[in-house]
Amino acid sequence: MTNVIQNALIVGGGFSGMSAAIELRKQGIAVDLVELDPEWRSYGAGISIGGPTLRAFRTLGVLERYLEQGYACDGVEIRSSDGHLLAELPTPRIAGHDVPGSGAVMRPVLAKILAEQTRALGTQVRLGCSVASFLQDAEGVEVRFTDGSTKRYDLVIGSDGLFSAMRQMLLPDAPKPRYSGQGVWRAVLPRPNHIVRTMLWVGPKTKVGLNPVSQDEMYLFVNEDKPTNERVPPEQFLSLLQQLLAPFSAPDVRQASDMLSADSLIVYRPLEGLLVQQPWYVGRVVLIGDAVHATTPHLASGAGIGIEDAIVLADELAKASSVPAALQAFQSRRWERCRMVVHNSARLGEIEMAGGDKAEHARIMRESFQALCEPI
Ligand SMILES: Cc1cc2nc3c(=O)[nH]c(=O)nc-3n(C[C@H](O)[C@H](O)[C@H](O)COP(=O)(O)OP(=O)(O)OC[C@H]3O[C@@H](n4cnc5c(N)ncnc54)[C@H](O)[C@@H]3O)c2cc1C
Numbered sequence: 001m002t003n004v005i006q007n008a009l010i011v012g013g014g015f016s017g018m019s020a021a022i023e024l025r026k027q028g029i030a031v032d033l034v035e036l037d038p039e040w041r042s043y044g045a046g047i048s049i050g051g052p053t054l055r056a057f058r059t060l061g062v063l064e065r066y067l068e069q070g071y072a073c074d075g076v077e078i079r080s081s082d083g084h085l086l087a088e089l090p091t092p093r094i095a096g097h098d099v100p101g102s103g104a105v106m107r108p109v110l111a112k113i114l115a116e117q118t119r120a121l122g123t124q125v126r127l128g129c130s131v132a133s134f135l136q137d138a139e140g141v142e143v144r145f146t147d148g149s150t151k152r153y154d155l156v157i158g159s160d161g162l163f164s165a166m167r168q169m170l171l172p173d174a175p176k177p178r179y180s181g182q183g184v185w186r187a188v189l190p191r192p193n194h195i196v197r198t199m200l201w202v203g204p205k206t207k208v209g210l211n212p213v214s215q216d217e218m219y220l221f222v223n224e225d226k227p228t229n230e231r232v233p234p235e236q237f238l239s240l241l242q243q244l245l246a247p248f249s250a251p252d253v254r255q256a257s258d259m260l261s262a263d264s265l266i267v268y269r270p271l272e273g274l275l276v277q278q279p280w281y282v283g284r285v286v287l288i289g290d291a292v293h294a295t296t297p298h299l300a301s302g303a304g305i306g307i308e309d310a311i312v313l314a315d316e317l318a319k320a321s322s323v324p325a326a327l328q329a330f331q332s333r334r335w336e337r338c339r340m341v342v343h344n345s346a347r348l349g350e351i352e353m354a355g356g357d358k359a360e361h362a363r364i365m366r367e368s369f370q371a372l373c374e375p376i
Contacts, residue, residue, distance in 0.1 A: 005154035007032075008032075009033075012291070016303075017035075018114040018117070025122055029317075032126065034129045035126070046106055046211055046221075049304070050091070058095055060307070061117060066113060073198065077197065078200045087362075109214075129147055132146045134156060140152050157286055159287075162272060175275075183271060184268070186266070198212075223349075242260060271296040273296050296346060298352075305338050308334070312330055341368070
């Protein structure tokens with residue numbers, strides 16, 4: 001069957017954009033990808049990967065490399081601040097009986113795996129470049145790039161993240177990202193042998209987690225309530241993070257705190273969310289990933305749903321009889337799942353900040369993970 005597009009431009013080479021490039025190239029579509037960062041860097045510490053995201057990696061053809069270079073495990077332990085086991089959450093093996101149901105990886109490692117697959121399948125990548133403007137008609141989109149060049153495309157995909165310039169050009173009235181009232185600290189540490197899966201310690205208002213990202217390393221994360229999204233000076237990172245860990249007497253948290261040093265990679269990020277109402281496309285320009293649905297990390301699924309967007313978009317383009325039909329079908333398949341993740345993650349954050357109902361928190365977690373296990 002002939003695809004309804006012959007070529008496509010992807011704007012933004014994050015996890016969503018690279019996944020779109022991989023899936024479109026598999027169908028033989030000519031793909032250009034422009035990425036603003038001349039060095040195509042990926043910032044940050046570890047990223048949690050759930051079963052649905054592992055399933056998506058299998059579709060992208062990168063699961064084996066992920067399993068070699070990242071970490072996969074089963075189940076999550078939830079403990080009190082002094083270390084008593086409160087619950088063990090199962091993580092169903094939805095990527096296949098031979099693949100654990102959960103895991104984590106260093107962001108730059110995942111970015112490198114996806115970038116290698118993107119280039120290997122023949123996407124033309126241009127770094128340090130973006131879209132200056134575009135003009136579309138019924139048959140295509142005329143794009144002018146920031147380097148002055150121009151090219152016509154059958155489809156343009158905006159995957160340029162939370163502060164998307166493509167969203168600003170396409171949907172200028174869309175809401176802006178909103179600060180959630182929480183920030184998250186993350187640090188990379190050596191992995192002691194006995195930390196073999198995700199562990200969470202729940203304090204009255206703060207939550208601490210440890211998550212292996214490879215055989216040698218793990219990442220530590222701590223949520224903190226903060227009234228504003230002000231910048232924290234990096235020279236204060238170590239002492240502020242250790243202060244947040246101080247109320248936790250659990251031996252593994254104490255050990256993690258002691259391992260932190262001035263040389264540790266520590267990152268602080270205020271958490272912002274955004275859900276753009278439908279439509280996510282105008283004519284032949286469509287937005288995916290954080291550009292339309294940026295979630296706080298309470299369900300650790302933001303990257304996963306962006307990657308799924310790419311898979312579903314390519315699938316609908318292969319099946320549809322026209323571009324508008326494909327984009328409408330894409331949006332219909334993605335809306336409820338992405339809305340659910342953004343909404344439920346935000347609600348989990350609100351409950352944590354209010355010191356609210358733990359039963360509601362547990363119910364939302366359980367129902368959200370069940371919903372994410374459904375086929376996309
Ligand atoms: C603190 C924190 C923790 C998180 N933890 C998890 C987790 O554990 N698990 C999980 O699944 N998700 C997590 N997420 C969410 C996840 O990081 C995002 O959902 C995901 O990175 C979105 O990918 P994206 O490709 O849509 O956007 P981005 O990752 O933002 O990528 C956008 C890309 O576009 C480029 N770009 C920007 N502007 C332009 C432009 N004008 N032109 C060209 N290129 C441009 C950028 O340089 C970047 O490469 C977390 C998020 C935060 C903030």
